[in-house]
Amino acid sequence: MLSINNLSYYIGGRALYENASLHIKPKDKMGLVGLNGTGKSTLLKIINGDYQPSKGEIQKAKDCTIGFLNQDLLSYQSEDSILEVALEAFKDTLKLQDEIDAVLKQMETDYSEEIINKLAHLQERFEANEGYTIKAKAEEVLEGIGFSTSDLKRPLKTFSGGWRMRVMLAKLLLEKPSLLMLDEPTNHLDLPSIQWVENYLKTYEGAVIVVSHDQTFLDNCIETTVEVSRQSLTIYAGNYSFYKEEKVEREEIQQNAYENQQKMIKDTERFIERFRAKASKSNQVQSRVKALERLEKVNEVVSDNISVNFKFKFSKQSGRDVVTLDHVSKAYGDIQILKNSTARIERGDKIALIGANGKGKSTLLRIIDGTEPIKGERSEGYNVVKSFFAQHQLEALNVNNEIIQEMVQAGSDKTETELRNVLGCFLFTNDDVFKKIKVLSGGEKSRVALAKTLISEANFLLLDEPTNHLDMQSVNILIQALQQYEGTFITVSHDRHFIKGVANKIWYIEDHEIKEYLGSYDEYNYWRSQQVEVDAAPVAKKEKVQKPKEVRNDSEISQAKKDLKKKERELEEVESKIMALEERKESLEQQLADPAIFQNESEAAKVNQAYEKLKQEEAQLNNIWERIAEEIESLQEVVS
Template sequence: MIRLDNVSKQNGQRLIFIEASAALQRGEKIGLVGPNGAGKTTLFRMITGQEAPDEGQVLVDRGVTIGFFSQDVGEMAGRSAVAEVMDGAGDVSTVAAELAALEAALADPARADELDSLIERFGEVQARFEELGGYALEGRAREVLAGLGFGQEMMEGDVGRLSGGWKMRVALARILLMRPDVMLLDEPSNHLDLESLIWLEQFLASHDGALLMTSHDREFMNRVVNRIIEIDGGTLTAYSGDYAFYEQQRALAEKQQQAQFERQQAMLAKEINFIERFKARASHAAQVQSRVKKLEKIDRVEPPKRRQTVAFDFPPAPRSGDDVANLRGVHKRYGSKVIYDGLDLLVRRRERCAVLGVNGAGKSTLLKLVAGATEPDAGTVTLGGSVRMGYFAQHAMDLLDGERTVFGTLEDAFPCANQGSLRALAGCFGFSGDEVEKRCRVLSGGEKARLVMALMLYEPPNFLVLDEPTNHLDMATKEMLIAALSSYEGTMLFVSHDRHFLAALSNRVLELTPEGLHQYGGGYTEYVARTGQEAPGLHG
C-alpha cells in the first residue's frame, strides 16, 4: 500500500535517510523505532506529503486513505468533543453535511419547484449515508471518546476548554473513528492513562487496516505490532515480530557483527604484520604485493553501532524513620465532587507504592497531599522523622528558567558539585556533548522531564513522590531510570501508566475506589494476577 524506494533526505547538514527502502502492506501493524532525532517524524511527514524526499520516491497506492495523528494538535474550539470527532470521519462527514443542506432545502417553500430533483438527490445521499454507517456514527464517536476516558459532560462541552492532553485525545479519536486504510500514529500512548491505553491497545489490535506507529511504551508496542522497522544511521531495517523479538534479534545481530569484526581485525593484523616484516626483502616481493592487493579488495566489517546508554550510580539516600507518611481521616473534595471521605494510609520505609485508580479517583490528589502541594479539608497528613522528599509533578517542568542552559540549571542547583560529575549526570539523562548548552526554553517535553529528574536524583531524597515520571521519556531513558530506581534504597509513592515501570518497581499497590482504599501486598504483577485486571475498572 505504501512504499519507500531508495529515499534520501537531508535536514540542513544532517543526513536523515540514505537510500532507505521499506514497505507497508495491507493489514500490517508496524512499530517504528530508533533513537531520538533518527527521523521517525520526518518519515511520517514524507508519507503524508508534508515533506518530499530529496531523492527516491514515496509511493502510496491509489485510493488509499491515510489518517495521521501527531503530537502537534491544531486549534480546536467552538464545538463539542463529539462534533469535533465526527467532523474528522472522512467521507461520511461530507455526506452528512450535504444531507443536512438537503433537509433544509426540502423545508424551504421558495424551492418548492425543485421538489422532485431534491427528493431524488435526498434519496441518493441518504442511501450513501446509510452505507457509510452514518446513522451509527454518533454512537461510534461516543464509544471511542468513552474508551479514551471522556465522561458524558466532557463529550458535550466545548473542546476549546479542554487541556492540551485532552485535546490530543480528541485528535486521536478523530483518526480512530475515521477508520482509514492506513493509520499513522506518532506517540498515541503519550497522554493516556492506563485504562485508556489498554482500551486503545484492544481497539488497534482488532482494527483491520494497516498501522504504522511510534511509542515509548514497550508493553503497548508488544501487544499491537507484528513487525518492527528500525531507523538508524539513515537506513531502515525490518524485523518480523513484536518489540521484544526485535530487541532479541538486534542483540543477536550486534553480537554476530562484533564477532565478525574481531575475526577480520585479527586477520588484517596478521596480514599487515607479514607485509611489514617482509616488504624490504626482494625474495618475498611477489608475496608481499599479492597480500597488499588482497587487503585493498577486502570489504571492511564495521563494528556494531554502540547505543549510548549511560548508567548513573546514585549516591545512597540518607535513612528515614520507619513511618514515612501518615494520612489519618483525610477528607478532600473539589466543589461538589468528594475525592476522599476519611482516608487512612500509612507508607512505611522502603515501600514502593504504585497508586492505581480510574480517572478522577484522586491519584494525583493523593500525591499532592503527601507532598504538601494541597491541604486536606479535614484530617491530618504527617511525614515521619528524617524524611527528605523529592516530588516530581508535570508542572515542575514549567518552573525551569527558560533562559538558563541545561548545564547552568544543574550548576545552579548543585554549586559545590564538580563539573565532571554534573556532565556525567547530564549524559545519563540524555544530554551529551553540546546538548548541555541548550537553553531550557527550546527543550522538548521529554528533555524537560529528563532535566527535572536529573535535578531530583543527583542528591537523592529518601522519599520519592512521582506523578507520571515516565511521560515523555523514551525507552532508553525509561530503562536507565528503572535500573537506577531498582537499586534505590528509599521509599516511593508513584503514579504511572507504564506497565513495565509499574511491574519493575512496585512492591505494594494502593487502589483508590469509590468504596475507599484497597491495598495489595506485592507489586503490580501480583495485583494483576489477583484481580484479573491490568487497571481498575477493566476486566479480563
C-alpha cells in the same frame, strides 16, 4: 500498498536517511523505534508528504488513504463540540444528511415523483454508509479514550491541548484510513484509555505505523518492528520484546564478524608490510592490497544500552512510618476526590499510584506531600526528607543556567566530578553539561529535573509522571536508578513498563477511597482481570462461585417452586408481547419502504413516529425479559 525506495533525506549537511527502503503491506501493524533524533517522526512526515525526500521515491497505491496523528495537532481549535469535531470523520455521510434535509424541506411544497425518488436514493446511500450509527460510533470512541458523556457537547476550545489531541485521535480512528500513522499517541492518555486504544488497534482493518516510547503499548499493538539507526531502516519480524532479543543476537553475530575481519585485516597488512620490498612477492602483495581496497567493512557494534551505577546518599534514614493518612477527605466543590480514607506509607515502599485521569492521583500526591489542604489527619514520620518531582518543575529550572550550574545550585554538596557522573547517567556527557537550560528540549529538561531530584539526598521521593517526554533509553535509566534507590517513593505513572520495573505495591482510588494491592503490577493486573470476570458473570453464577450452596427447608423449596411457575408464566406473556410487537414493527417497516407514503407528509411523519415508539417499547420489553430470565435462573438454583 506503500513502498519507500532508496530514500535519502538531508538536514543541512547531515544525512538522516541514506538509501533506506521499506515496504508497507495492507494490515501491517508496524512500530518505528530508535533513539531520539534518528528521524522517526521525520519519516512519518515524509510519507505524509509534508517533507520531500532528497533522493529516492515513495510509491503508494491509488486507493491508499493516509491518516496522520502528530503533536502539531495540539494547537487545533474549534468552536464546535468535540462530538461534532469527531463526526467530521464522516464528512461524506454528513453531506448526504444535509442533502436529505434539503429534499425533505423541498417536499413541503413539491410532491413530484422525481423528488420522492431522489429522497429514496439519498436515504439508500445514507443507510449504506451506516449513517444511522455514526453518532453512536463517535460517542463510543470518544468515551473509550476518556471523555465522559457530559463532555461530548462541550466546545473543543474549552479543553487543554492534551484533551484536544484525544479528540483528533478519535476523529482519525473513525475515518479509518488504509494507513494510520500515530506519532506518540499515548503521550496524553491515561492507563484505561491506552488499553482501549490498544484493543482498537489490534482489530483495525488497515495498516498501522506507530512511533512510541511506551514499550508495553508497542508490545500489545505491533507485529513488526522497524529500527531507525545509522541512516537506515532495519526490520524485525515481531513486537518490541522480540526486537530486543533478536537485536542482541544480531549484534553478537555482527561483533564476531567485525572482530574476525579486523584480525584478517591486520594479518593482511602485516604480510604486505613484510614482503613489500621483495620482488618475488610483488604480485601477492599487490593482490592483497587490492583485496583490502575492495573489502566491504563490517561496522563495530555500538550498544545503545547504558548500565547505571547510581550511588544514593542519605544524610539520615527515615523512621518506619513515612506518611500516614487518617480519615482523610478532599473535595473540589461538588467533586469528591477522597472521603474518610486511610492509608500508610512505610519505609522501603515502592508505590505506583495508577488509574484514570480525573480520579485525583496528583491531588493525592500533594496531600501526601503536605501541600494540599484536607479534612482529616496527615502525619509525617521521624527523619523524613522529601523531594517532589512534577512536570511544572521543568518551568522552575533557571533557563539562563548551564546544566552543571543548575546541578551545583541544587545544594547536594557533591563535587563537580560527582555531578558530571550523575549527568552522564542521564545522557549528558562531555561538553553537554555546559548547555544552557533554555536550549534544551522537553525531554532533556525532564532529565535535568529528575537528576536534581535524585541527588537531593531525600529518603522519600514523590514522582508525578516522571517518564513524560523521556525516550526509551532515558526511561530504562530511570528504572535502573530507582531499582538501586534504598529509600521510599511513590510515583504516578501511566507507563506500564516503568511501573513493572519499579513498584512493589499498587495504589488506586476507587469509591473515593485509597485502595492498596500488595504485589507487582503484573500480579495486580492478573488479580484485576479475575475480578472483572467475576463481576461480569450473571448474578446466580457469581453467587455459586463466591459461596457454598445454602441448605433450604421444605417450605422454602415449595415457595420457590410456586414463584418459579409464576415467573415462567410472566416470561411467556412478555415473549407473546414481543412477538406481537415485532409483527406490528414489520408492518410499519413495509410502509416506510414504500416511496408513495412520502406523498402525504403528515401521514409519513405519523407512521415514522409510531415506528420509533415501537422500537422504544421493544427495548423496554427486552429488558423486562432479561430480568425475569435471571430471576428464573436463581429460582431454579433453589429448587435444584
